[in-house]
Amino acid sequence: MEFKQALKERANQVEILLKRYMPKEEGYQKTIIEAMNYSLNAGGKRLRPILAMEACSIVGGNIEDVIPFAVAIEMIHTYSLIHDDLPALDNDDLRRGKKTNHIVFGEDMAILAGDALLNYAFEVMLSNSIDKENPNKYLKAINEIAKTSGIYGMIGGQVVDIQSENKQISKEKLDYIHNNKTAAIIIGCMRAGAIIGNATEEQLENITKYAKNIGLSFQIVDDILDIIGDESKLGKKVGSDIENQKSTYPSLIGLDESKKVAYRLIEEAKNSIKLIDSNAKFLNGLADYIIDREY
Template identity: 55%
Template sequence: MNSLDLKEYLAQKGKYVEENLNNILVSKEIYPKEIHEAMNYSVMAGGKRLRPILCLAAADAVGGNSEELIDVACALEIIHTYSLIHDDLPCMDNDDLRRGKPTNHIVFGEAIALLAGDGLLTYAFEVLSKAGLKSNNAENYLRVIHEISGAVGTMGMIGGQVVDIQSENMEIDLKTLEYIHKCKTAALIKTSVRAGAILGGGTKEQIDALTTYAENLGLAFQITDDLLDVFGDETIVGKNIGSDDKNNKATFPKLLGIDKTKEIAQATVEQAIDALKMFDTNSAPLKELAKYLLVRKN
């Protein structure tokens, strides 16, 4: 699979995810309309749809039927969107641009934006549990729901966000920075891959290999995100550039310098790709996604 094929793959899968997100979300016409409008606004504002695509690709890699997991994939994107809404709030990063559009609190006000994030997180678990109730393998769905809960809780995404906030205007060591990135960003990426592998019927060996892949991919994603905040084009990235520096956040470039940061990004991508050696050509999208991180523009 070459880079052109990857673009086609991402476009195809992204469209598939968006169509299903549009069907899954509560209608904007349902009372109270403003909260549902706010929830729909951020979910359907675009984006890479990386986490749901990783879920589907992992299921395919282990020989599963990824179409059966579309509700799970959509729930992961809904959770990710909740985190972005809260991340952008004035009490957090105070950003006014996300995915090339005004952030939720700019459009709907801070109170509705806060509740829209809460509503999306809650609704994602409604979607997950409903999918599990319809499945013949409810035990695996329960396992996945348990893992997702941990990934986005205080031992995962929220914990990473807390340490990130506490580290502003401070000099921190590499261990703390890696903790922030592994929890704040990589945890949801890892659980997206694992969800696809588990529900796709992967063996323990396959799930373990994909976990190693996802841990490295998640770290590489955040490292390259740090670089984009320095070098990215705001019109392509779709959010404010330089916000990390504005908020005095700890980043890999700030701690280690640009050259060393690029070296680490390269190494983590190579480790992610190496973890896929046991798989056949069905894992090609996962491999190309890892390579794409080193050249991505958004």
């Protein structure tokens, strides 16, 4: 309960920050900004911005320096969800218990809202890097986020995921999908936070291991919840993976074995982060939360 309260407090902080960085809903841009805000403010765990700030903090950095990047990461994540929900992709009607963006604003505006969030994310990061004393590390952080959310990260994973629907695929290909579609942006946000916090190479390596392991575990748990999850807690329907004939960890290696793999990954993540901070209370708590979550 103590960790969940800490997570809630950090998520609430992110909510406030998101509102601070978004433009006002006015002028000719009013409708598109409304559509952006509709999905951006729809709730969620806010794990990615929280992880960016935690990575900066655990290596001794100033969290204030990473805030614009944390906000931008959530914008990028939200854009990906808007596009994922579109009829051409997952064709979902609900996201976080609310109607999806294209149901409310139409497909045309939903596509543009996703595009706008992606572009605005980079505008926020760049505008908060130009006049910095050491702009090089901020540019490195932006590069991490760009790379892990692009064709060699999240989008690359999404493409292979789409191409693999209605097909039996190997575990190797499934790992590629999960490591890129889900884990890559988690790795990117933590590496970006650590870089801004002036992490050593050794610290950066251990943060990368932690991020990769919790990212893959997070997706495996998602696969599991799509079978045994509670729709009222998840805020979306379950069984879509089976309905779409998608290869998942449970479909390839079974439910029980999938749980074992997820637990092993979480233990490896915790071992990595202990090499930076033997306590690492929040990040250890987050690892445990990922494996035990119900939504």
